[in-house]
Amino acid sequence: DAGVIQSPRHEVTEMGQEVTLRCKPISGHNSLFWYRQTMMRGLELLIYFNNNVPIDDSGMPEDRFSAKMPNASFSTLKIQPSEPRDSAVYFCASSATLAGFYEQYFGPGTRLTVT
């Protein structure tokens, strides 16, 4: 299995631009998570999907952030407009609920830099 796939791996953009991060979960996993990691705040859960439905988006920082999961094999996290404080590493993770909700498999991350 290829594991969780994220793209792009690195993104540099200017303040005010739209940014779209992409994730392909492990085949057969039906839970998908978006996290943000910074030195100051550590690893924070942004939003969680189960069977393609958003379950908990309480971690999404503000309306500039949105996430979608149109099917079981693809999810996007969009930031519009982007701000310098959004600079972080964004991880996508997936889990197979029946095997253990909390045994999450993380992708390699997207390092976002907003100038």
Next chain:
Amino acid sequence: EDQVTQSPEALRLQEGESSSLNCSYTVSGLRGLFWYRQDPGKGPEFLFTLYSAGEEKEKERLKATLTKKESFLHITAPKPEDSATYLCAAPHSSASKIIFGSGTRLSIRP
């Protein structure tokens, strides 16, 4: 408030020098305690799940233990390849999500 706290923040050991990492938690009705390893530039990698006090899990040079208030990750005779950040996490008591600790950055000198 649910919290997961790890100590020390950083630990430098000589190869072969055994030690322990600590994870303390204040989560009502604990439903599991998880350990992850994170290498630089990569996502966290799942290591262990512990569900009840007294439980132990082992993997190579690592052994995780759980009490009612904390978990320890014991590393025996570590090698340089064990250098990484080790994260512990616990499910939030009232929400279907995980709370991660800030991690312990472990460095093993050859």
